[in-house]
Amino acid sequence: MIATKSIQFSYEGIPAFEIPDLEIRGGEALLVLGKSGSGKTTLLNILGGLLAPRKGEILVDGLSLYSLKGQKLDKFRGKNIGIVFQKPHILAPLSVAENIALPHFFSKSEANDKVDHYLKELGIMDKKHAKINTLSEGEAQRVSIARALVNEPKIILADEPTASLDDENARIVVQLLKSQAAKLGAALLIVTHDQRIKSEINQSITLKRKDL
Amino acid sequence: MSMLKLSWKYLLAKPWNTTLNILLLALGLSIITVLILIQDQFENKMNRDAAGIDLVIGAKGSPLQLVLSSVYHIDFPTGNIPLDEARGISRNRLIKNTIPLGLGDNYQGFRIVGTNHDYLDLYEVTFAAGEAWNKAFDVVLGSRVAQKSGFEVGDVFVGSHGIEAASHEHDEHPYRVVGILAPSDKIVDQLILTSIESVWYAHDEEHDHGKMEEEVAKTGFPEVVADEERELTTLLVQYRNPIAAVQLPRLVNSRSALQAASPSFEISRLFELLGVGISLVQGLALIIVLIAGLGIFIALYNSLKERKYDLAVMRAIGASREQLFVLIILEGVLLTFLGAVTGLLIGHFFLYILVMTNEQGALSGLSAGVFLTQEWWILAYALGVGILASLIPAWNAYRTDIANQLTK
Structure with missing residues (x-):
């Protein structure tokens, strides 16, 4: 469903990240591990169509993501990629359903x-x-997951989705992500350094930075 | 969901800020609205009431006062003039027609005007009931007078001396209503019209009841016995030809007891004097509107700082840069649109209050229900301010860096 080919990315003044080629098929889940600063979130942004890589290609269902520009990329992302952030980032002026x-x-x-x-x-x-x-942390995170799922995307990306949750809620959130991705046949990628998730998902890769 | 609704939700999320901005804008715009409404209607009304009157001749004094008192019935008369002199002037070949006026009495603040039937023709009145006067102490009521007093044809009332309410009453000479005028939106609406003779007899010490039963003069001057020294307040003059405009005022003013004043000249002078004040208030209103615009700009700019996450999230779930731009512009436009509508409503309401509390004054007869084309310009101006104020915040929203913002 999603595959990367020799992506390169670097911020100014920091050595380039080593990003291995990866591929996730529909219904599969992949955990991306690594220390902070190793480029986990950067990878997630690149896969989500939020940040263009210096080099390389991201294929979503065979389509090269960054061949799309401007509004087309925005609409494609809205339809096909669901993103769950570390904080729920729910829009406060709207109700849950409106969000x-x-x-x-x-x-x-x-x-x-x-x-x-x-x-x-x-x-x-x-x-x-x-x-x-009026929502609790766990409820808020579930709202943000619902928002990521509502367009029935092909790819679900989650950035530290459990970082601010207690054990019980963390387990529920990971279970929900896994089961919903499986139901949709979507590729699920979770970026985390949360040990509690490791037991839930088998496949994982670890990112490293040359100087770390 | 729509962009408009989304913008509206964000405005509602800050109700106090939003209300303050709307009210500030509304305040500025309502002042402009009132000024526009008053200026337009006032000038119209002033011109309408002076139509057909080329010159006013009365006692010496302020020419503006003479015009205000005898054409618009708002100021005090300058004094009286002898009937003989008035008659003498009226025979001048430059004059086409004169209408004599005898002022000085009122009924509950409505002025009683002694005149002849030419005055009715001047304002092209139509009767809602009854007919014009024939005898002394017969009166015709203007439509507002009739409405306020509740008098009908056949009713009787007593006038008071002076042009303001609650002075000494002429209780020996009650007036009898013989006619009521249809509303005309002119000054006659607020006048009580009668014959010159009525005004004279009301002030006479002796009462000759035989005289009071005689028919009064319908046009020109009343016939008087030679030894009576009768007076008029003013003469309304129509020129025979344009040369009169040059010669007649000079001729009249050279006579010691009389003064001539041109309504159109005096009124344009009045507007010139008022114009300075109006410009000042208008300038102040414009500054208030600009400050309101600045307020909207600051509110949007600040709220954008807090909303960077929200905007980034919107981008992440499929909103384009253009949509975010439109979202912010819509907020500015919504604010100013509501401010403009509120301002127009307040302006009309304010004028309504002003007219209601000023029934017999200069503003009476103005209508708060009139919508002028200039008011569309107020709306357009306000929306322009809204777009201008939201342009920079909208541009910032357009440039939101999603990846940076979301991972902070």
């Missing part, structure tokens, strides 16, 4: 309304009209 519906709106796929479906799948149906500031 989850937002990807539908931005990628113009409102006809295919999956909001209620994912509220149910993630067990937050009772929070549908809740205000954002």
